[in-house]
Amino acid sequence: MPELPEVETVRRDLERHLEGAWIAGVRVLRPDVVVGATPPALERAIVGARFRRFARRGKYLLLELEEPAAGAAGGTALAAGRGAAGAAVGGASEVNAGVPGTPEPAGRGQPAGPARPATPRPPRCRWLVIHLRMTGRLTLARCGEPLLPHTHLILDVAGAAPWDQLRFSDPRRFGRVYLLSKSPFSRRAVSGRARDTADRETELRHREDALPEGLRTLGPEPLSRRFTAAELARRLAGRRAPVKSLLLDQRAVAGVGNIYADEALFRARIHPARPAGELSPAEVARLVRALRRVLREAVAAGGTTFSDYRDGLGREGRFARRLAAYGRQGEPCLRCGTPIATLRLGGRTAHFCPRCQPVRTGGDHGQT
Numbered sequence: 348m349p350e351l352p353e354v355e356t357v358r359r360d361l362e363r364h365l366e367g368a369w370i371a372g373v374r375v376l377r378p379d380v381v382v383g384a385t386p387p388a389l390e391r392a393i394v395g396a397r398f399r400r401f402a403r404r405g406k407y408l409l410l411e412l413e414e415p416a417a418g419a420a421g422g423t424a425l426a427a428g429r430g431a432a433g434a435a436v437g438g439a440s441e442v443n444a445g446v447p448g449t450p451e452p453a454g455r456g457q458p459a460g461p462a463r464p465a466t467p468r469p470p471r472c473r474w475l476v477i478h479l480r481m482t483g484r485l486t487l488a489r490c491g492e493p494l495l496p497h498t499h500l501i502l503d504v505a506g507a508a509p510w511d512q513l514r515f516s517d518p519r520r521f522g523r524v525y526l527l528s529k530s531p532f533s534r535r536a537v538s539g540r541a542r543d544t545a546d547r548e549t550e551l552r553h554r555e556d557a558l559p560e561g562l563r564t565l566g567p568e569p570l571s572r573r574f575t576a577a578e579l580a581r582r583l584a585g586r587r588a589p590v591k592s593l594l595l596d597q598r599a600v601a602g603v604g605n606i607y608a609d610e611a612l613f614r615a616r617i618h619p620a621r622p623a624g625e626l627s628p629a630e631v632a633r634l635v636r637a638l639r640r641v642l643r644e645a646v647a648a649g650g651t652t653f654s655d656y657r658d659g660l661g662r663e664g665r666f667a668r669r670l671a672a673y674g675r676q677g678e679p680c681l682r683c684g685t686p687i688a689t690l691r692l693g694g695r696t697a698h699f700c701p702r703c704q705p706v707r708t709g710g711d712h713g714q715t
Contacts, residue, residue, distance in 0.1 A: 349479045351569070351602030352645035353656050353664060354406050357485055360659025361410070362401040364487055365507050369397050370412065372503035380499040380515070382559075383526040392473055392526060393502075399472065405565045405601035408477040408485070409531060476525040476559060477515070482655040483522030488512045500524060518655070523559070531558055565601040569638050574600070576632040583623040583631065590626060591619035592693050594638075603638070606651055606673045609698045611638040613672035618704045619697035620690065644669065672698040 349357075370393050375386035384392060393412055400411035477485065486495065487510040494501075499522075500515040515524060566582070567573045582599050583590070593599050594608040603611075612619050614637035617630055626634070650656060650664030653674070657663060667674075675687045680700040688701050 348406070348481050348604055349483070349650070349656050350406060350604035350607055351403075351642055352607070352648075352666070353650035353658075354408060354479065354602070355403055355646050356650045356664065357479075357659045358401050358403045358408055360487070361398075361408075361485065361513070364510055364659070365398045365504060365513065366401065367397060368507035369505045370394055370502050371505045374501040374503075375499070376501070377499035377520070380517070380520070380522065381524050381526065389526060392528075393475070396473065398504075404531075404562060405568070405597055406478065406604075407559075407562050408479075410475040410477070411530075412473045412475065414471040414473075472530065474527040474529075474531060476527060476531065476562065478523050478525075478559065478561070480517070480519070480521035480523070482519045483515065483517040484655065484657055485659055486514050486516070486657065486661055487659050488514050525559055527558075531562070561597060564598050566597060566599045568601050569603060569635075570642055574635065574639070576628070576635045579635055580626075580628065580631045583626060586623040588623055589620045589692050589697075590617060590623040590634075591695075591697050593623040595693075595695065600638075602642075605695055606670070607638070607641055607645065609673040610641045610671060612697075613699060613704065614641060616703050618706045619699050620692060620706065672700065674698065 373386070373390045373394055375381055375389060378386055381389055396412035396414050398410065399413040400409075402409040402411070477483075479485070484495070487507075489509060490511040495514065495516040497518045497520070498514050498516040499520075502513040504511060504513055515522070567578060579600070583593060586593060591608050591612060594603050594611070595605070609619070611634060615630065615634040617626065617634060645651060645664075645666040648664060648666035648669065649658055649662065651666040651670070652663035653667065671681050672687060676689045676698060677686050679685065680687060680703060683700065683702050685700050685702040687698055689696050689698055691697075
């Protein structure tokens with residue numbers, strides 16, 4: 348499953364190549380992949396919209412789409428060049444209700460006064476929330492390139508040369524695309540630095556009728572300022588579950604999966620089966636440092652590829668060659684030479700060094 352580094356890599360690819368581009372057409376090849384809209388409704392909602400912002404929260408991608416203003420150069424050119432596919436989004440949207448700056452009609456009995464220029468209405472925005480799950484892929488492509496097997500959704504794009512399409516494929520069909528008519532972000536988060544999603548906590552409104560269940564309950568971003576040793580210690584306090592299981596719990600820490608939990612625990616010299624609440628303050632601090640470092644290194648390497656994962660341009664991640672624990676069962680530990688062992692925790696396989704990561708500790712084992 349793509350984890351935080353893989354999803355962040357795809358986000359950066361899309362931002363680099365699609366920011367400011369327009370959606371010229373939609374083809375839904377498997378309707379049950381889209382949640383919140385039928386294929387015709389999805390087409391009406393997003394064709395003609397401009398890619399405005401690309402964000403990530405945990406393992407979710409969030410794409411903000413802005414309806415072009417009437418008469419805007421980009422929207423007019425798209426409509427002229429693409430015909431009906433480039434028309435402005437039609438229909439009412441809930442995001443307009445109570446929007447500050449929207450002119451209100453004058454009430455009856457009000458004295459006539461000098462005409463005031465109408466306040467421009469903010470453009471409507473919609474969001475596509477994409478969860479890749481186990482084998483989902485988002486790929487930029489040119490028209491005429493063969494489709495990947497199990498391609499379920501194609502967005503035709505304009506203004507993103509050399510790319511003509513954004514394609515969503517998923518062999519196991521667990522991935523989903525959600526259409527939201529309301530912003531999932533709080534006002535404070537929207538006003539922040541949009542490009543800093545890898546290092547900044549993205550705040551989400553807990554709106555029951557708008558957000559996917561998994562997105563509503565996410566814990567802190569491990570690369571955000573909020574993710575401190577004190578915060579992690581608070582979340583682990585009193586917990587008897589294995590520390591690796593807690594790291595995989597998206598309600599405790601967002602975006603961490605099997606690969607990077609194993610790698611962080613190896614670097615921190617903590618056994619994956621240790622009860623989470625038994626970690627000392629020094630161990631928790633070491634784990635936070637290890638997790639942040641391994642995630643940043645993996646993002647810089649474009650993620651980790653074993654089978655399905657590719658970035659937005661179809662390239663494999665390069666972090667697999669730097670793995671010290673995950674997938675190396677039976678191979679010598681890079682620190683002490685002891686064979687890497689495995690065990691099952693809650694249905695998941697954990698990789699660890701029995702010597703460097705003892706079940707019980709006698710004190711601090713050093714820095715990562």
